[in-house]
Structures are given as C-alpha cells and as structure tokens.
Amino acid sequence: MKTAAKYFLLICAVAASGAAQSPQAPPPAASSALAQVIDRIITQENQLSKSVARYHPLVETYIQHVKPDQELGAVPEKDEYFLGKLNLAGGIDDHSLLSGPNLPVKSLKFFNRFFSIRFLPSGFAQMALVDEAGFDRQHYDFEYVRREFLGEVRAVVFDVKPKKGSGAGRFLGRIWAEDQDYHIVRFNGTYGPTTSYRHYFHFDSWRVNMGPNLWLPAYIYTEESDFRYVKVRSLRFKGQTRIWGYDLKQGGREDEFTKIVVDAQNPVRDQSDTPADLAPVGSLRAWERLAEENVLQRLEKAGLLAPEGEVDKILTTVVNNIQVTNNIDIQPEVRARVLLTTPLESFTVGHTIVISRGLLDVLPDEASLAMVLSHELAHILLGHRLDTKFAFDDRMLFADEQTFKRLGFRHDAKDETAADQKALALLENSPYKDKAAAAGLFLKALSARAGELPALIRPHMGNRMADGKTVSRMAQLMNSAPQLETARKEQIAALPLGGRVKVDPWSCRIMMLHNKPVALLSAREKLPFEITPFLPYLTRQSATEQVAAAGAVGAGANTGDATGNGGGAAHQPKTPGVDDDSQGSTETTTAATEVRPATPAAPPKQ
Numbered sequence: 001m002k003t004a005a006k007y008f009l010l011i012c013a014v015a016a017s018g019a020a021q022s023p024q025a026p027p028p029a030a031s032s033a034l035a036q037v038i039d040r041i042i043t044q045e046n047q048l049s050k051s052v053a054r055y056h057p058l059v060e061t062y063i064q065h066v067k068p069d070q071e072l073g074a075v076p077e078k079d080e081y082f083l084g085k086l087n088l089a090g091g092i093d094d095h096s097l098l099s100g101p102n103l104p105v106k107s108l109k110f111f112n113r114f115f116s117i118r119f120l121p122s123g124f125a126q127m128a129l130v131d132e133a134g135f136d137r138q139h140y141d142f143e144y145v146r147r148e149f150l151g152e153v154r155a156v157v158f159d160v161k162p163k164k165g166s167g168a169g170r171f172l173g174r175i176w177a178e179d180q181d182y183h184i185v186r187f188n189g190t191y192g193p194t195t196s197y198r199h200y201f202h203f204d205s206w207r208v209n210m211g212p213n214l215w216l217p218a219y220i221y222t223e224e225s226d227f228r229y230v231k232v233r234s235l236r237f238k239g240q241t242r243i244w245g246y247d248l249k250q251g252g253r254e255d256e257f258t259k260i261v262v263d264a265q266n267p268v269r270d271q272s273d274t275p276a277d278l279a280p281v282g283s284l285r286a287w288e289r290l291a292e293e294n295v296l297q298r299l300e301k302a303g304l305l306a307p308e309g310e311v312d313k314i315l316t317t318v319v320n321n322i323q324v325t326n327n328i329d330i331q332p333e334v335r336a337r338v339l340l341t342t343p344l345e346s347f348t349v350g351h352t353i354v355i356s357r358g359l360l361d362v363l364p365d366e367a368s369l370a371m372v373l374s375h376e377l378a379h380i381l382l383g384h385r386l387d388t389k390f391a392f393d394d395r396m397l398f399a400d401e402q403t404f405k406r407l408g409f410r411h412d413a414k415d416e417t418a419a420d421q422k423a424l425a426l427l428e429n430s431p432y433k434d435k436a437a438a439a440g441l442f443l444k445a446l447s448a449r450a451g452e453l454p455a456l457i458r459p460h461m462g463n464r465m466a467d468g469k470t471v472s473r474m475a476q477l478m479n480s481a482p483q484l485e486t487a488r489k490e491q492i493a494a495l496p497l498g499g500r501v502k503v504d505p506w507s508c509r510i511m512m513l514h515n516k517p518v519a520l521l522s523a524r525e526k527l528p529f530e531i532t533p534f535l536p537y538l539t540r541q542s543a544t545e546q547v548a549a550a551g552a553v554g555a556g557a558n559t560g561d562a563t564g565n566g567g568g569a570a571h572q573p574k575t576p577g578v579d580d581d582s583q584g585s586t587e588t589t590t591a592a593t594e595v596r597p598a599t600p601a602a603p604p605k606q
C-alpha cells in the first residue's frame with residue numbers, strides 16, 4: 001500500500017489547541033489537600049505502569065475510515081483490524097494472532113507499521129497508560145476541574161498539561177480518578193508535542209474495576225474527524241480497542257475441582273446413564289465429542305471463546321425453537337458458544353455452534369439470529385463433521401498466537417451450498433418462517449456495506465458471510481426482503497457494533513446489555529456495522545461481588561425476545577413507532593417453549 005509510507009510524514013495539526021488557562025489559585029488549605037490527591041493519583045498510575053506488565057490480555061483494535069455522506073453524515077470507506085496479545089511492559093508485542101492463510105502477510109505488515117506510527121513512542125501501550133515514563137509533577141501541570149460521577153463511581157477530574165520542554169510523547173488532556181484509592185479510571189486527550197514526523201491521535205481511554213484496588217485498561221476509543229496531513233490530505237476515522245482476558249491462565253476451569261469435592265451426591269465416575277462400554281456408534285460419537293471439547297477448551301484458554309453462560313442459553317433457545325418445530329432431536333445435543341472477537345462469523349465445532357460477538361452485535365432481531373444459527377444447524381444435520389484429529393490432546397498444545405493456524409472450521413463451497421439449502425428448509429418449518437424478510441434485509445445491509453468493510457467480514461476460523469459486495473450466506477433470503485432504505489430511520493436492517501454483548505475484561509464472561517430503547521433522531525443514528533464511542537457505566541467490585549457476578553451473568557436475560565432485546569446505546573430495533581416486523585418475536589419463543597416445556601435442553605454448567 002502506497003499510503004503507508006505517507007504516514008511517516010504526518011504533519012502536526014492537533015497540539016495547537018491547548019487547554020484553557022488556569023483560573024485563580026485555590027486557598028492554601030485546599031491546595032495542600034489537592035496536592036495530596038495529585039500525589040496519590042501519580043503514585044497509583046506509576047504503580048499500575050509497573051504491575052500491569054504481568055498481564056497478557058488480548059487486544060483487539062478495529063478501525064473504520066469514514067468519508068462524508070450527504071444523507072448519513074459519514075459512512076465507512078475502508079477498515080482495518082488487529083488482534084494480538086498486549087504486552088503493557090513494552091508496547092504491543094509481535095505475537096499477532098493474525099497470520100493465518102486468510103490474511104495476506106503484506107497487509108498485516110502494513111497494519112503493524114501503520115499502527116506503530118500512529119501511537120508513538122511505545123505503540124499501542126501508550127493509550128492504555130497515561131505516560132509510562134514520567135507521569136509526575138516534574139513533567140506535568142495539574143489543574144482541578146470538578147467532581148463527577150462515571151456510572152456509580154465518583155471521580156475527581158483534572159486537566160493535565162505537560163510542562164514546557166518535558167519531552168516527546170506527553171499526555172495532554174483530562175483525567176478522571178476515582179475518589180477512594182485515586183486510580184485513574186478514564187483519560188481523554190492526545191499526546192504531544194507533534195513534530196513533522198510524529199503525530200498523535202485523539203483518544204478516550206477507560207479502565208474497569210476488576211477486583212479490590214484493581215483498575216485495568218479495557219476500552220479505548222479513537223477518533224479524528226478532520227486530520228490534515230501532507231498539507232492537502234485529510235484523514236477521518238474512528239476506532240475501538242478492546243482489551244480482555246486479564247485472567248487467562250486458568251482458562252475458566254479452576255472451579256471444577258471445587259464442584260467435584262463438594263457435590264458428593266453426584267460422583268465424578270457416574271455422570272452418564274449409558275453403560276460403561278459404548279456401542280460402536282456411541283463410541284464414535286463420544287470420540288467426536290472429545291475432539292469438540294478439546295477445541296472449545298483450547299479456544300477458551302486462549303481467551304477467544306467466552307466461558308459458558310447466559311448468552312449461550314439464549315442462543316440455544318433459538319436453536320431449540322428450530323429443532324422442535326422441525327421434529328429434530330440431535331444427539332449429543334446442540335450447544336452454542338460465543339467467540340469474543342469482532343469480525344462477523346459463525347461456525348460449528350462438532351455439535352457446538354459458535355457465533356462471534358461482532359455478529360451478535362449487528363444482528364437486528366431474532367429472525368436474523370435464527371438465520372445464522374439455522375445454517376450452522378444444517379451443517380450438523382448434514383454430518384459435516386469436525387476432524388477427529390482434535391481428539392488427540394497433543395494437537396491442542398500450541399501457543400495462543402498459533403490458534404488460527406491450527407484450528408479452522410471452514411467448509412468447501414459444496415457443503416456451504418448444501419447447508420444453505422437445508423437451513424432454508426429448516427426456517428420454512430420454524431417459528432421464524434414469516435420473518436425471513438427481516439433476515440433477508442440484514443443480508444442486504446451486509447451486501448451494501450461489505451465492500452467497504454473487508455476486515456469486518458474476514459472471518460478468523462469460519463466461512464465468509466460475504467465476499468466483496470456479494471453475500472455468500474443464505475443469499476436467497478434477500479429475494480423476499482423489502483428494499484434497503486438507508487435514509488429511512490424506521491428501517492433498522494443492521495445494528496452498530498458493541499451494542500448487545502458486554503464482555504467482562506477480567507474473566508471473559510459475557511452478558512447481554514439491556515439498554516433502554518432510544519428513539520432515533522435521524523437515519524444518521526442507525527450506524528449499521530459501525531463503531532460508536534465507549535461510555536461504560538463504571539462500578540466498583542469487591543472480591544466477593546466478583547465471584548457472585550461471574551455466577552449470575554446476565555440473570556434474567558432469557559425472558560421474552562431471545563436476542564435479549566438489547567439494541568445499541570443509541571439503538572434499539574424495537575423502538576416505539578418503528579415499523580418492525582419482528583415485534584412478535586416474544587411470542588415466537590413462548591410458542592416454541594410450549595412445544596417442549598424444558599426449554600434449553602442442558603443448561604450449561606457455570
């Protein structure tokens with residue numbers, strides 16, 4: 001890419017607009033209390049810079065370049081994606097997870113370079129930490145602004161400016177520090193000073209309480225709306241960075257021992273009612289299930305798959321709805337899990353359907369979800385099996401960075417076509433039969449945007465949903481869909497990213513977000529497949545709360561609309577007054593529940 005070299009020559013545009021001049025000095029008593037607060041903030045931040053080096057969470061950055069649009073304000077023009085392990089001790093390390101055959105090495109290199117040029121001097125890490133070398137009174141001036149709540153957490157707010165001549169890569173902006181231990185929980189601004197060859201973008205960086213006295217980086221939003229460089233060129237983009245999996249070592253399996261010891265009524269040896277020796281078909285199934293379990297556990301250990309939880313039950317309910325109405329009983333039972341990454345994809349691992357967080361986010365309704373799940377269910381019904389080589393444990397012994405090279409679940413074109421046909425038949429007999437238009441509309445929206453968003457539609461492990469502008473999944477459903485009307489605010493064909501599923505950055509557990517419906521003001525707020533800023537509702541966690549929360553993720557989520565009925569922060573597909581075909585989805589779930597009263601066949605273990 002030719003433009004890559006250009007980024008080396010970025011010309012400054014940002015630093016000029018400094019913060020306002022300080023008002024009159026506070027009285028002496030207040031100023032000494034304030035000085036103590038500032039000292040505590042500095043101490044905590046510098047301790048974090050040191051202690052954070054022991055964690056190696058996953059970091060995912062997704063960037064959309066945007067261009068002006070008459071109707072919608074701005075629309076995506078192209079996108080970029082990065083997934084790696086964060087090493088906060090020394091910038092982002094080289095161990096990207098993205099080097100599989102689906103990603104050209106050239107573009108990866110381009111991205112790495114592009115990325116590091118953006119976030120000098122220490123690459124990405126800088127935006128997770130205020131200033132890892134020199135956050136102190138020698139390098140900065142602090143000016144008290146006010147107290148403010150961020151969610152439940154009360155914070156003291158300061159404007160922070162680097163002192164003159166304090167060197168390159170200094171933070172300029174505002175910090176929020178919670179007022180119990182004085183951890184910085186949010187900082188918003190940019191770095192500077194810019195020079196002719198070094199430029200810094202604006203960002204809003206958030207930390208989440210992950211235990212007593214522990215606040216760690218979790219979300220960073222980046223945006224530039226009119227970034228001028230090389231005199232005449234202008235760059236407009238927005239980007240989301242998510243960090244999760246701080247507690248990856250134990251792979252979410254630690255509590256299993258506790259369970260076995262405590263639960264004396266349910267001895268380890270005797271968990272199944274089948275005879276000790278299995279018939280040939282039984283042993284084949286068990287062998288395949290073993291391969292499936294191995295893969296799922298490995299993905300979970302790498303921080304790529306969310307631990308079993310409430311969201312899986314919601315997905316399983318929809319799968320059951322399809323199975324029940326089609327008189328299908330699959331053994332072993334079909335399960336569903338969530339891949340924690342953004343690119344839109346779904347695939348099956350044996351009898352487990354995996355759907356990505358990004359895809360769950362953008363699906364507008366239960367019918368669209370049923371479309372995705374029915375395709376995967378069709379693969380299972382057609383016997384498109386998982387390679388049983390994964391039943392051998394040595395095949396799971398690889399570095400996390402190798403995951404996408406070692407594990408792939410793509411089907412060939414013949415199997416894909418067969419699965420689509422079967423899935424259409426399944427939907428035809430399902431409670432979603434009359435809502436196929438909504439699913440088709442989603443595919444039309446995907447088709448309209450896919451050409452500009454190649455990174456979003458490039459799967460890690462599954463098959464593509466679209467190739468360029470061409471939808472390659474269940475495309476026939478588009479025939480029954482209404483016309484896509486991007487300018488009509490009432491037609492919600494796809495949601496923005498990040499509105500449905502919330503990931504606990506510590507444990508990787510997920511829950512459905514339950515946002516209040518928001519009536520859209522204009523079509524500009526539809527933002528299909530787009531990035532929006534992070535504004536997390538901060539809370540404090542005690543150690544006991546943390547454990548409790550892990551067990552009760554998304555409690556009450558499985559009522560009514562099986563998709564959780566949670567649109568984006570600025571979004572809600574079932575807004576009052578919106579002409580939405582899927583209003584009846586609540587009944588759908590209920591109806592199917594009546595067919596088989598014990599809804600999700602096997603509630604996943606917590």
Ligand SMILES: [Zn+2]
Pocket residue numbers: 375379411415416419463
């Ligand atoms: Zn498929």
